[in-house]
Amino acid sequence: MTNSAFSADLRAIHALIEAEQQAFIADEGGRKRAGYFCAYTPPEILNAAGLRHARLFKAGSPEIVSQGERYTQSVFCDFSKSCIGAFDKEGGDPFYHAVDKLYTFHTCASMKRAAEVIEQFVPTSLLNLPRLRNEVASRDFFRSEILHYRDDVAELVGRAVTDSEVSAQIALYNKVRRLLRDFSELRKRPNPPLTGLDFLALVRGFYYLPPATLLTAYEKLYQKLARTHDDGSRPIRLMISGSIMADGDRRLVELIEREIGARVVVEDHCTGYRPFAHTLREDGDPFAALADGYLDQAPCARMKPLDDSLDFSTGLAEEYGVDGVIYVYLKFCACYGVSKLEFLDRLTASGVPVLEISSDYSVSDIGQLKTRVEAFLEVLQGQRDDRIETNSKEHVHG
């Protein structure tokens, strides 16, 4: 295969993110800085309060994992260990050290446990997230937890956070979600004008940049990409599904796109496309809108019923016309490791070939990974060639 992929020019976006991260560390402007871990934490509240904020999902380095292992044993997922390691005052990451307050909703038990360790390094608020996404009582409870989160944030900034401020942020973040969805729509083209790596970079911006800054920069880029003409090639199209893919954990996508020449056209994970598949209601009580909106977003496998996650995954694979799915779970990730058979069976039953990969942040298995991915892509290429041949025969025979 040759690498004929386009790639968006994201240097300006990278520069913006870098500048924002430096400002976060340097405490420019003297605003309080909040961090959060999970895509179920509404940044709308943080932004409404005028906080500088970021999702904390930098990971992928074995060194930070080792730092975390000073507090855990090896039987923890590498992402959780990285979160702990990054906060460790002896070593760690200056970006994490700059956080004045950490907000974390109880998603998986590992991240809850990680937060219980991290609270020795930074003030931490743990909040409840129900699992039963379709129950009215669960939604009401989540709303009450979001109100508590609002009050906590208000205490941090020393002023009230009003309903109208939150409503305005819901509308603003919806714009960003729609724009990211528009970017992703471009990936439905036979030869998408942006790579999977590009999309992950745009998602980084969502979690690091103020939404107003993001909109200005991204709208221009979107216009440019939307005007890109297709050169007629059609790389193998893949979906990546499974556990979180941290900011810094790019080895698989780099391998697929830069070394092998296939294309990741959509992600069913919480740092790819998944959190942008849904927009929030903009009228009525903003806290009910947040509770409903975040529970209605495409679900993590931690949520119940699991069927909702399986339906979303198979639907997304079909919507983006993928040739295959790479299902990646972090070792010790209960949500995606234990449940993997459900995903594999459902995707396979829908006619999509799946490659399963158990991953961590070590570097020793890259050769094996490459061999497995190459073999999978060869199979997909063979299937596609067969389909083209069959179609052309049918066309000839009328």
Next chain:
Amino acid sequence: MGEVLERSRRKTSRRRPRTAADSAGLAALQTLAESYSYANIQREAAAGKSVLWGGWSWDSPLIYACDTIPLGYDQLWYDDSRKSEAIAEDHFQVPGEFCSMIKAMIGRLHSDRDNNIKRILHFGSGCEPISSVLELAKRDGYDVETLDTVTAFRTAEKRASGIAFLVSELRRIGFWLTGHPVDEARVAGEIRRKNLLLTKVETLLDLRARHPLYIPGIQTKQIFMGAMHMFGDPEQFGTVLDTLIAELRELDRHPEPANYIPLVLAGSVGNQRLFQAIEESGGGIAGWVYHGTQKYDETLPPLESLAHFVLDAQARGDLGEAVGASVAYRRILVEEEVRKTGARGIISSSIIGCPYASLMQQLERDHFSKLGIPLIALETDVHREPPTEEQIMRVKAFVEMLS
């Protein structure tokens, strides 16, 4: 000389029971524990009795009030655990890195999918892998009901909204079990009954702290479990506790010098043979942080009382991963036990592959290292084979070092 010893032994045994073999209370406990077996309860289910997997812990008063027998998850790995683990890995492809407990659970549920105990109750605040394997159980036709996630991460964070939500969840579970609203007066009655038993267990554990070898570790674990599910027979369990308390009081009347190294055990020991290794090495588990003996508040409406009970336990670091207890605070309970019992060392135990317990062990290791209290961290599995020689050697070396 031999004759003198024999006479002495006979005299001692007339005065008071000396070993598990002499104890009427321990014999009765064993009979009761055996009656609460999967096989026996399966027979009751076949005869039409309402039974469910789970609901045996903090929520047992509700389950009993719904005329249902709660069957502890531990029965799923009591027998055939190796075979069940293999089913989990082969049939369900549960990755090898996960613990033997969850694999034995899903494997056994699969083997017994044609049995008539088909309902499973699960608390969403608890262990993540259990939550995930129970999703797999649905493939085999199990009716899995989740009591949604509510956690008090600290005592101060036991919010009214969380209590109200948990109460509504308990009502929903009651309806699921019976098809009608739960009889709250009956729940209140079950709470009173359980409180009486918890008071007895507390008394027993206080007495046992001075005679830790009289009720060995394995039987003490049974008492802890009974404090939660009462072996399906609260009256009989109460009688057993009364008998054991009387025996321990009798021992108290004739104090003898302690011939053991007092230890505190944190958590459960999955492999029961390790208890024997501890005791054979001269260690005595004088204090144990496992399932506490806190009481339910009888002044509250009953479902609220259950909700407060579990949220308090979480924030205290009590009741373990089954309820999502904080990993940060169990060490406080352990420290209290060390002070109370004068223990010379701590055995912190967890299941191999349990990330949450391993984190708690690490926190405990760091904490007690600073306090200068020796601690050994053990990892075991749920299988019944003897522990490895290495584990036994570690335990023996630890106890020897303390002596």
